[in-house]
Structure formats: structure tokens, C-alpha cells
Amino acid sequence: MSLFGLLTPQAFIHGPIETGAQIIVIVAVLVTVLAITYLGRWRWLWQQWLTSLDPKRIGIMYILLSFVMFGRGFVDALMMKSQQALAVGAPGYISPDHFAQLFTAHGVIMIFFAAMAFMFGIINLVLPLQLGSKDVAFPLLNSISFWLTATGALLLNLSLVVGQFAATGWLAYPPLSELAYSPGVGVDYYIWALQIAGIGTLLSGINFLTTIATMRGHLRLMQMPMFTWTTLGSMLLVIFAFPILTVTLALLALDRTLGFHFFTTDLGGNAMMYVNLIWAWGHPEVYILVLPAFGIFSEVVATFSQKKLFGYTSMVVATMLIVVLSFMVWVHHFFTMGAGADVNAFFGIMTMAIAIPTGVKVFNWLFTMFRGRIIFATPMLWFIGFLTTFTIGGMTGVLMSIPAADFQLHNSLFLVAHFHNMIIGGVVFGFFAGFTYWFPKFTGIMLNERWGKAAFWAWIVGFLMAFMPLYALGLMGVTRRLDHIDVASGLYTQPWAHWLFDIAAAGAAVIALAVLFQIIQIIVSIWNKHKHHVGENPWRSQGPEWQEPAEPLHERSARGVAIGAVAALFGFGLIWHIWWLAALALIGILLSLITLPKPEYAD
Amino acid sequence: MYLLQSSGIIASQEASLIIQATLLMLIVVVPVFVLLFFFAYYYRAGNHKARYSPNWEHAKMDELIWWAIPLEIILVLGALTWGSTHALDPRKPLPSTVPALQVEVVALPWKWLFLYPSLGVASLNTLEIPANIPVEFHITADAPMNSFWVPQLGGQIYAMTGMDNRLNLMADKPGDYPGYSANYSGAGFAGMHFVVHAVAQKDFEAWVAATASTSPVLDQATYSALRAPSTEQERTYAYRIDLYHAILKQFGH
Ligand code: HEM
Ligand SMILES: [Cu+2]
Numbered sequence: 001m002s003l004f005g006l007l008t009p010q011a012f013i014h015g016p017i018e019t020g021a022q023i024i025v026i027v028a029v030l031v032t033v034l035a036i037t038y039l040g041r042w043r044w045l046w047q048q049w050l051t052s053l054d055p056k057r058i059g060i061m062y063i064l065l066s067f068v069m070f071g072r073g074f075v076d077a078l079m080m081k082s083q084q085a086l087a088v089g090a091p092g093y094i095s096p097d098h099f100a101q102l103f104t105a106h107g108v109i110m111i112f113f114a115a116m117a118f119m120f121g122i123i124n125l126v127l128p129l130q131l132g133s134k135d136v137a138f139p140l141l142n143s144i145s146f147w148l149t150a151t152g153a154l155l156l157n158l159s160l161v162v163g164q165f166a167a168t169g170w171l172a173y174p175p176l177s178e179l180a181y182s183p184g185v186g187v188d189y190y191i192w193a194l195q196i197a198g199i200g201t202l203l204s205g206i207n208f209l210t211t212i213a214t215m216r217g218h219l220r221l222m223q224m225p226m227f228t229w230t231t232l233g234s235m236l237l238v239i240f241a242f243p244i245l246t247v248t249l250a251l252l253a254l255d256r257t258l259g260f261h262f263f264t265t266d267l268g269g270n271a272m273m274y275v276n277l278i279w280a281w282g283h284p285e286v287y288i289l290v291l292p293a294f295g296i297f298s299e300v301v302a303t304f305s306q307k308k309l310f311g312y313t314s315m316v317v318a319t320m321l322i323v324v325l326s327f328m329v330w331v332h333h334f335f336t337m338g339a340g341a342d343v344n345a346f347f348g349i350m351t352m353a354i355a356i357p358t359g360v361k362v363f364n365w366l367f368t369m370f371r372g373r374i375i376f377a378t379p380m381l382w383f384i385g386f387l388t389t390f391t392i393g394g395m396t397g398v399l400m401s402i403p404a405a406d407f408q409l410h411n412s413l414f415l416v417a418h419f420h421n422m423i424i425g426g427v428v429f430g431f432f433a434g435f436t437y438w439f440p441k442f443t444g445i446m447l448n449e450r451w452g453k454a455a456f457w458a459w460i461v462g463f464l465m466a467f468m469p470l471y472a473l474g475l476m477g478v479t480r481r482l483d484h485i486d487v488a489s490g491l492y493t494q495p496w497a498h499w500l501f502d503i504a505a506a507g508a509a510v511i512a513l514a515v516l517f518q519i520i521q522i523i524v525s526i527w528n529k530h531k532h533h534v535g536e537n538p539w540r541s542q543g544p545e546w547q548e549p550a551e552p553l554h555e556r557s558a559r560g561v562a563i564g565a566v567a568a569l570f571g572f573g574l575i576w577h578i579w580w581l582a583a584l585a586l587i588g589i590l591l592s593l594i595t596l597p598k599p600e601y602a603d
Numbered sequence: 604m605y606l607l608q609s610s611g612i613i614a615s616q617e618a619s620l621i622i623q624a625t626l627l628m629l630i631v632v633v634p635v636f637v638l639l640f641f642f643a644y645y646y647r648a649g650n651h652k653a654r655y656s657p658n659w660e661h662a663k664m665d666e667l668i669w670w671a672i673p674l675e676i677i678l679v680l681g682a683l684t685w686g687s688t689h690a691l692d693p694r695k696p697l698p699s700t701v702p703a704l705q706v707e708v709v710a711l712p713w714k715w716l717f718l719y720p721s722l723g724v725a726s727l728n729t730l731e732i733p734a735n736i737p738v739e740f741h742i743t744a745d746a747p748m749n750s751f752w753v754p755q756l757g758g759q760i761y762a763m764t765g766m767d768n769r770l771n772l773m774a775d776k777p778g779d780y781p782g783y784s785a786n787y788s789g790a791g792f793a794g795m796h797f798v799v800h801a802v803a804q805k806d807f808e809a810w811v812a813a814t815a816s817t818s819p820v821l822d823q824a825t826y827s828a829l830r831a832p833s834t835e836q837e838r839t840y841a842y843r844i845d846l847y848h849a850i851l852k853q854f855g856h
Binding site for chain 2: 095096097100167168169173175176181265266270271272305306307308309310311312313314334336337338340341344345348349352353355356358359360362363364366367369370371372373374375376384387388391392395398399401402403404405406407408409410411412472474475476477479480481482483484485486488489490491494
């Protein structure tokens with residue numbers, strides 16, 4: 001056993017396309033480091049940001065992390081789309097294994113690091129203010145959570161430079177993800193990136209739940225704003241679901257690293273167990289993401305209809321019903337595994353039951369618009385875009401919850417269209433709406449509305465072009481995760497098929513344009529900040545978070561960064577079997593936990 | 604669209620289930636769209652003719668109605684689900700006067716092996732079946748998880764090591780129907796498609812006879828070579844051993 005475990009110079013040598021990515025990462029890091037040095041900003045960065053315990057600053061760091069990861073995930077998506085466009089009856093330019101790394105990384109990044117980080121960013125910024133509190137319950141823990149998330153993202157991207165990423169799909173089903181079929185370090189990167197980020201998420205869940213429980217002053221539960229309620233629901237789900245993820249990945253790690261047989265094909269291992277466990281986390285996870293987005297939309301639709309939210313009580317009841325039900329439906333992700341009709345029918349019906357509280361929410365939003373005075377500012381546009389795509393996605397979701405229908409639709413592009421409807425139309429549009437809505441609260445600047453509206457329209461057109469054709473292609477039998485399409489498969493030769501593929505590819509390009517508009521929007525708004533200056537409550541919103549100015553907090557502690565850094569070494573050691581490094585890092589983490597310091601104050 | 608132009612009795616029932624459920628849901632979905640766009644248009648800030656009730660935030664009756672509407676749709680869909688899940692249970696033998704043809708399916712790294720245990724023939728990446736006669740598939744894998752799917756004949760089921768899954772299908776007219784793996788199983792996954800040839804009974808018998816007499820024998824050694832990852836052309840075999848249960852048992856559940 002060498003000093004560096006499995007790590008050899010070979011691990012840095014990639015194929016031509018992967019080398020491109022490797023160089024881009026290295027150059028980007030170098031440029032950033034040099035720029036900060038040149039501007040003399042290290043001290044400022046360290047004191048004001050990296051070590052800050054102010055939830056507002058932590059929130060902004062989460063959002064920046066999310067944007068960076070969004071960029072990476074989006075590049076993965078564009079590479080997949082271009083490969084599929086070129087690889088009809090031809091191999092295209094990306095190897096099958098690299099293609100699999102792309103769709104795996106895309107899913108993992110978008111869920112864990114783009115969407116989750118965006119969510120925690122907004123929660124950090126808004127939740128304490130909605131409670132009338134300056135801070136969260138455990139400020140240092142909050143910083144540790146952020147740094148564990150950032151460490152997960154770091155490890156994942158490190159796989160571009162040294163080694164490779166998992167080529168298994170975003171849930172890494174065994175036996176494919178076992179050593180027998182995935183001998184490289186890719187799955188280990190996956191496991192440890194998610195383990196470390198997942199612990200961060202669990203700690204955040206505990207932190208925010210405690211914050212809501214103990215720091216709301218005289219605010220009664222049934223007076224809490226909807227965003228606070230849905231965050232409460234989401235954090236409950238985090239607390240119950242993330243330990244399942246941790247255990248599942250730990251068992252997979254034991255299989256891969258120490259030769260256990262939980263999920264292997266031989267010696268009594270059972271992969272079906274993994275599939276059950278991962279979805280027992282995975283289904284709640286989608287509601288962890290969407291509940292806070294629901295909360296944002298409740299705030300937005302009331303503000304821009306210039307009315308009170310309709311049906312507050314039933315909104316709260318619906319949210320809590322969703323929380324409970326979302327733990328009773330996980331089997332709908334594998335009706336095709338061969339369970340009996342009774343089991344499948346039970347889980348199918350439980351799944352549809354979620355559509356009831358969801359439908360109630362939809363009607364309550366609609367009747368908030370009823371007899372309102374609707375202002376079509378960008379957040380309201382995102383809301384209308386959301387309701388459109390989400391309703392379609394909800395309908396196709398309910399369709400797939402009928403097991404006999406799902407036998408035909410499962411793992412096809414129809415499924416891919418469903419969840420992008422839900423995650424882009426629901427989660428991402430929701431966070432965009434919240435970002436635009438609360439931006440003036442924290443900066444005094446309104447994001448440029450003209451560019452914002454252009455971005456919205458490009459997004460919605462691009463989205464519909466990119467994903468609606470996938471429903472039809474799914475009905476043609478096209479499965480997900482195809483790195484090329486053989487003409488003999490019949491998938492490309494059905495009437496209209498090639499048009500649908502082309503429209504979907506063009507849609508991705510339109511989304512790229514929309515993202516460009518968003519970047520321009522942010523730059524223009526900050527550049528002309530005097531023109532965009534509007535003060536703290538430009539929407540004349542009634543919510544409690546708008547009533548008092550958000551004061552900066554000055555506590556800081558380097559412990560979060562330190563734990564993140566040591567966790568990165570721990571993960572790296574385990575991924576590459578550098579045992580001494582992992583052991584030292586583990587001791588470091590334990591030491592820093594038992595000697596937690598009092599926070600210092602920034603000068 | 605393969606799913607809707609079905610040529611199998613299961614696929615056509617699944618297709619009509621998909622259509623029926625979609626229509627049922629449209630009962631809620633269409634009004635949602637109408638209300639959304641109507642409210643957005645009519646209650647726009649510029650329209651001063653529209654009534655404005657900023658404090659109208661609660662109405663017991665109305666809220667009861669929209670708990671009730673989705674509830675009822677879901678009750679109907681739930682009944683449909685319970686019925687169709689049992690009626691279209693993949694294990695359920697199809698009603699027929701003739702016994703079902705038994706076909707054993709093994710997902711291998713990036714190819715499909717089909718065994719006809721009672722006929723002593725086998726094929727790789729091509730599947731010959733008689734039309735209008737039910738086929739009972741026994742499905743397993745000697746590979747990462749795959750999913751056996753012939754959209755025009757009916758829905759899919761997973762192929763997993765150590766598991767003996769069951770799927771009953773029947774082609775109701777002769778024809779060529781493409782089949783796929785629907786679950787990602789590694790680098791060769793996109794190539795794991797095959798064609799199901801559904802032919803008249805006498806043509807099927809002729810195919811079996813020709814295959815049995817002219818094809819090479821599939822023995823343990825030939826099979827072992829197939830276990831290695833590769834993509835292969837269509838091929839037929841004759842065979843005598845109970846390969847399927849040997850494959851199943853090696854994982855000893
Ligand atoms: C009315 C509510 C919903 C219903 C009835 C529903 C139903 C379903 C069903 C039955 C599947 C499995 C389909 C299959 O694998 O064949 C599924 C997959 C999925 N859904 Fe939903 N869903 C709903 C809401 C959501 C929401 C709100 C989100 C996300 C925010 C979401 C995200 C996903 C994802 C990510 C997958 C598939 C993941 C994968 O296989 O990789 N769904 N949904
Ligand atoms: Cu689910």
C-alpha cells in the first residue's frame with residue numbers, strides 16, 4: 001500500500017474532452033486567486049465573508065455557490081444535448097462513459113448544490129427576519145453547515161481534475177455502483193461529496209427548525225408567514241429524510257471500501273434494499289425543495305395581487321399534509337421492480353393523495369388573484385409561469401402514479417419531462433421569484449425589470465421547447481440516458497421524432513439565452529445602482545420581514561472554514577484510500593468539535 | 604408513437620388507461636388554466652372596472668369546494684388505480700385457451716439473451732414469438748439492473764440478479780416490435796435494443812426447427828464468454844442445460 005493510496009499520476013491524465021474541463025477548472029481557480037490577490041481583498045474576504053456568522057452573509061455565500069454550481073450543471077446539460085444532437089446513428093464526440101458522468105454529475109449538482117444551496121441561501125436571508133429575529137438559533141453551526149455544503153461541491157468538482165466522477169445516474173443504484181461494475185473512484189467521489197454535504201444539510205435542518213421553534217418572540221404559530229411555514233415543513237422533512245441518505249450511502253461505502261455485501265450481487269447482498277432506502281430519502285427530498293418555493297409563491301401572489309393570501313389556514317394544513325404523505329409514497333419510483341399488485345396499488349393511491357393538498361394550494365393561489373389588482377412585476381411572472389408548468393407536471397405525475405400506466409412511462413423521457421416540470425417550473429422558478437422579490441430588501445436595489453422580464457420570457461419559451469417534446473418522445477418509447485441513438489432502434493424514425501429532438505435541443509439554446517439575460521440583469525442593476533435604488537420596500541409588501549431594516553451582524557468564527565477544509569481532506573483520503581490522511585482529518589474534526597470557541601467580532 | 608399504437612393486448616389496455624386517466628385529470632386541469640389566465644387578465648391592475656376586495660382572505664364554503672374537487676377526482680382515479688393495477692399485474696397469466704409460451708430473459712452486460720426452455724433454442728438480441736399466443740417471460744439478469752421493455756406489447760419490468768421477475772404479454776398481430784432496456788446499466792446501455800418478431804404460429808414452429816438444427820450449441824463455456832461486457836450481433840443457439848436457473852442460483856438469495 002503506497003503512501004498515496006490509489007492516487008497515482010495516472011489519475012490526472014484524461015481523454016481530450018475531459019482534459020478541457022480539467023484545464024478550465026484549474027485556470028478558473030488560478031484566475032480567482034490572482035484577482036483577489038491583485039485587488040488586495042484576502043483580508044476583507046476572510047473577515048467579512050468566509051468567517052462571518054451573519055445569516056445574511058452566509059445566505060449570500062450559499063446563493064453564490066448555487067450560481068456557480070448552476071453554471072457547471074448547465075454546461076453538463078448543454079454537452080449532453082449537443083452530444084445527442086450529433087449522435088444519431090453516429091458515436092458523437094463524447095464517450096459513453098463520459099456521457100454517463102455528465103448525466104450523473106448534472107443530476108447531483110442541480111439537486112444538491114444548485115437547488116439546495118439556493119434554498120438555504122434564501123432561508124438564511126429571509127427566515128430570521130420573518131420571525132422578527134436577527135439571527136438563527138445556532139450561528140456557528142450555520143457557518144459549519146455552509147462550509148460542509150461547499151466542501152461537498154469542492155470534492156465533486158475536484159473529480160474533474162483528478163480521477164473521475166460516478167457514471168451511474170444521480171442515485172447510484174447498485175450493483176452498477178458497486179466495485180464489481182464501477183471499479184474507479186467515481187462512485188467514491190459521489191459518496192463522500194454527498195455524505196459531507198448531507199451532514200451539512202441535516203445540521204441546517206435542525207438549526208432552522210430550532211430557530212422557528214424558539215426564536216419567534218410573540219409570533220404565534222398561526223401568525224407565521226407562509227414562507228416560514230413551508231420552511232418548517234421542509235426542515236422537518238430534512239430531519240427525517242437525510243439520516244436515511246447518510247445511512248444508505250454509508251452502507252454503500254462499506255461495500256466498496258471494506259468489502260461488505262449489503263447491496264452486492266453475491267453473498268446475500270440485495271440491491272433492492274438500496275433502491276428502497278434511497279427513495280425513502282429521495283421522494284421527501286423533492287418536497288424539501290418545493291415546499292419553500294411554494295412559500296415564496298404564497299408571498300409573491302399576495303403582494304402582487306395587492307391582497308391578503310387566500311385560505312391561510314388551509315394552506316398550513318395542506319403543507320403539513322404534504323409533509324406527512326411524502327414519506328408514504330416512495331415505491332412509486334419503482335413500480336416496475338416486481339412488487340405485487342396490492343403493494344403497487346397502495347403506493348399509487350397514496351401518491352395521488354398528495355395531489356389533493358397540492359390542488360388546494362393551487363386553488364388558494366388562484367383565489368388570491370381573484371378580485372385583486374394584479375401587478376405583473378417579474379416575481380409575479382415567475383408565479384404565472386410556475387402555475388402553468390407545475391399544473392402540467394402535476395398531471396403527468398399523477399398519471400405515473402397509476403402503476404399500470406407507469407409500466408409504460410417509467411424511465412422514459414416522459415418521466416424526465418415530469419420532473420423537470422416540477423423542479424424547473426416549481427423549484428427554480430420559485431427561487432428566481434424569491435431572489436427578485438427580496439433582492440431590494442437586502443441591497444436597496446431593484447433588479448432591472450426590463451432584463452428580468454426578457455429573462456422570464458426566454459426561460460418560459462425555452463423551457464416549454466426543451467421539455468414539452470420530451471412527453472411525446474417518451475410516448476414514442478425513448479428512454480432516458482441514451483448517449484447515442486441507433487437508427488435501428490426505431491426511436492428516431494417515428495413520424496415527427498426528429499423534429500421533436502430538434503425542438504428540444506433548440507429549447508436548451510433559448511434557455512442559455514435566458515441565463516445570459518439574467519447575468520446581464522444582475523450586472524446592469526448593480527452597475528447603475530443609483531438608477532435602480534429604491535429603498536427597502538419597493539413592492540409595498542405587508543410581510544414582517546419588510547418592516548424593519550436588516551442590520552448587519554459582526555460575529556465571526558474561523559471554525560466553519562476549518563471544519564470544511566478538514567472535512568475535504570477526510571473525504572479525499574477516503575476516496576483515494578489514503579488512510580493516514582483520513583484518520584488525521586477525522587481526529588482534526590473531532591478536536592475542533594470538542595473545543596468550539598466563542599465567536600470573535602470583526603473589526 | 605409506440606405507446607399509443609400498441610399491438611399487444613396489454614399495451615392497448617395500458618394505452619387506454621393512460622388516455623382515460625389524462626381525460627379525468629383534465630376535469631381539474633382545464634379549469635385551473637382557464638381561471639389562471641382569466642384572473643390574470645381581468646384582475647390586472649389597470650382594469651378599474653374589476654371589483655377589488657383586498658381583505659377577502661377566507662371563505663369556508665369555497666375552500667371546502669376545492670378540497671372536495673381534487674378529492675373526488677382522486678377517489679375516481681384511486682378506484683381506477685386499484686382495478687387496473689390488479690387487472691394488469693405483470694404476473695397475471697393472460698386469458699387464453701392455449702398455454703402460454705415460456706421465454707426466459709437474461710439481461711447481460713449490454714445484450715439480451717432469450718431462452719426457450721421447452722423448445723431447446725435460444726437467441727441473442729432478437730426475440731421470435733408467435734402472434735396471438737400469450738407469452739410468459741421470466742426475467743433475470745447477470746449484469747447491473749436493466750429493465751425489459753417492448754413498448755408496443757406492454758409495460759416493462761426490471762431485470763435483476765438473483766430475482767425471477769414475471770411479465771405476461773401477447774402480440775395481437777404479426778409484426779416487428781422494437782424492445783429496449785429502460786434502466787441505465789453502463790456504457791453499452793444505448794445499444795441494448797432488440798427486435799421482437801411476432802409471426803404466425805406455423806412460421807414460429809419453422810423458426811424453432813431451423814434454429815434447433817442449424818445453430819451452434821449454447822453451453823456453459825459459450826455462456827461464460829457472454830458474461831463479459833460487450834455488444835453483440837443477433838444470434839441464435841440450440842441448448843440443453845437449464846441455464847436460467849443456474850444463472851439465477853449463482854447469486855444465492
Ligand atoms: C402531484 C405531485 C406529484 C406526483 C403525483 C408525482 C409523481 C411521480 C411519480 C409517480 C414518479 C415516478 C415515475 C417513474 O419513475 O416512473 C415521479 C418521479 C419524479 N418526480 Fe414527481 N410527483 C409529484 C411531484 C413532484 C415534485 C413537486 C417534484 C420536485 C420538486 C417531483 C420530482 C420528481 C423527480 C425528480 C422524479 C424522478 C427522479 C428520477 O427517477 O430520477 N415530483 N413523480
Ligand atoms: Cu417521488
